[in-house]
Amino acid sequence: MTRPTLSDVAKRAGMSTAAASLILNDRPSRLSAEAAERVRRAADELGYRPNLAARSLRTRSQSIGFVSDYITTSGVGGQLIHGAMLEARKTGHVVLIIETEHDSFIPQALGSSVMQHLEPIDESVAVNALLDRLSEGIIYAAIRSQPVVVPEAAKSVPVVLLNVTSSDDLACSVLPDEYSGGRSVAELLADNGFKDKIALIGSTEARITDASATATVTRRLKGIFSVMGEREMSFSAQVDCPVWDTPSGYAAVSGLLESKLPFDALLCLNDRLAFGAYQALAEAGLSVPKDVSVVSFDDDPLASHLRPQLTTCALPFEEMGQLAVRLLLDPEAEKREYLVEMPLRQRDSVCKKKS
Known part of the structure; x- marks a missing residue:
């Protein structure tokens, strides 16, 4: 009869070979007591005995x-x-x-x-x-x-x-420390004199309390709005974009331009939205940053290749x-x-x- 292997035990117990090894060798793990019992029962049923020669040769995998x-x-x-x-x-x-x-x-x-x-x-x-x-x-x-x-x-x-x-x-x-990142972007606008004619591209303040929002979105927005309150700033527009990509940024800013809503700064919630914003502003004959300043998040590889180069808060x-x-x-x-x-x-x- 072929000698049962550790792999046979693991398969019978529905576990990985590594997990079965930890249990049978009484090594520390966070596997449940039920999983440990399943492995030991499988070993008993198969008549498994460890291969001591193989064990002596085993080293850490690095x-x-x-x-x-x-x-x-x-x-x-x-x-x-x-x-x-x-x-x-x-x-x-x-x-x-x-x-x-x-x-x-x-x-x-x-x-x-x-x-x-x-x-x-x-x-x-x-x-x-x-x-x-x-x-x-x-x-x-x-x-x-x-x-x-x-x-x-x-x-x-x-x-x-x-x-x-x-x-x-x-x-x-x-x-990433999204809250601090949001604050640094909003503070940059405040330090450059922007107070009220600012458009938020990508989401709205309501997303902070939205249970479906990711931790990234929630913390980033909380950081932004904490500074807005402290520095007595306000958004002239907030545009929610279900998808944060270049076409959405283009559509959002094109819509703002058509609506005649005033803005002299755009705070985009990621670089791809900012790429679209650049396109919309250029088509309207507006210059960055002379007419409209733009700031965003992520530090996409393309951000430094735009002209002018995009100011952005980098994901580390x-x-x-x-x-x-x-x-x-x-x-x-x-x-x-x-x-x-x-x-x-x-x-x-x-x-x-x-x-």
Whole structure:
């Protein structure tokens, strides 16, 4: 009779090989008591005995698992992975990346045409694939900050949430400091003399209390409106855009121009909206920043190539990726939310308001 393997036990218990190994070797994990009982029962039923020779040869894998949605195919988001790889190299680790391309994670700006060419990978399958390769921990990331449910299998190893949130308090989470970022953009406008003829492009104040809004949108808006109140500023218009892309920014600003609503500054909630705003202003014969100042968020790679160069509050994705790896490899890291400062890239699209 063929000797049953650890893989046989894991398959019978419905667990990953790595998770089964943790349980049978009495190693610390966050797997449930029910999962542990399932594995031990499967081992007893199969008559499994550990291969001591193989165990003596086993070493740490020096690998970190990275589960994401569309990060490798996005311009800015790739910095999350780059930062993680840079930090991992310092300790001799490699980063194993699996893109799930899951429908629920597809950013709206990519549209349905992308979905037609994808076969999503279930997150649990991705996690188990990484655990089977003995990854020492898993970074669970997404291109758009949103709440996620961490697969149960991932809890057998250290987990860090990167640019996502979760109700699970067993993991560290790394997020951009959106509230402070919102404040810095609004303060920039205030410091340049803008008080009332300002148009908000992308959302409205009502989204702050909208339960469906992501943490990114809510915190960014809270930061903006906190300064608006403190500095006695007001928006002449607030335009909600369900999709934050270039055509939406173009349509929003074109609509404002047609309505004759006064504005001499645009606060766009991301760079793609600002790209569209530039197009609409140019078609109307208006100059940035001479006629209208423009400021936004993200620091898309194209932002510095516009003319004039776009002033924007950067998403610190590379620094976030680095921090995620440090937390993952630190057994003493406190399981809480870690915020990374969003630096303001002051370029040429904002100038002093004419008196």
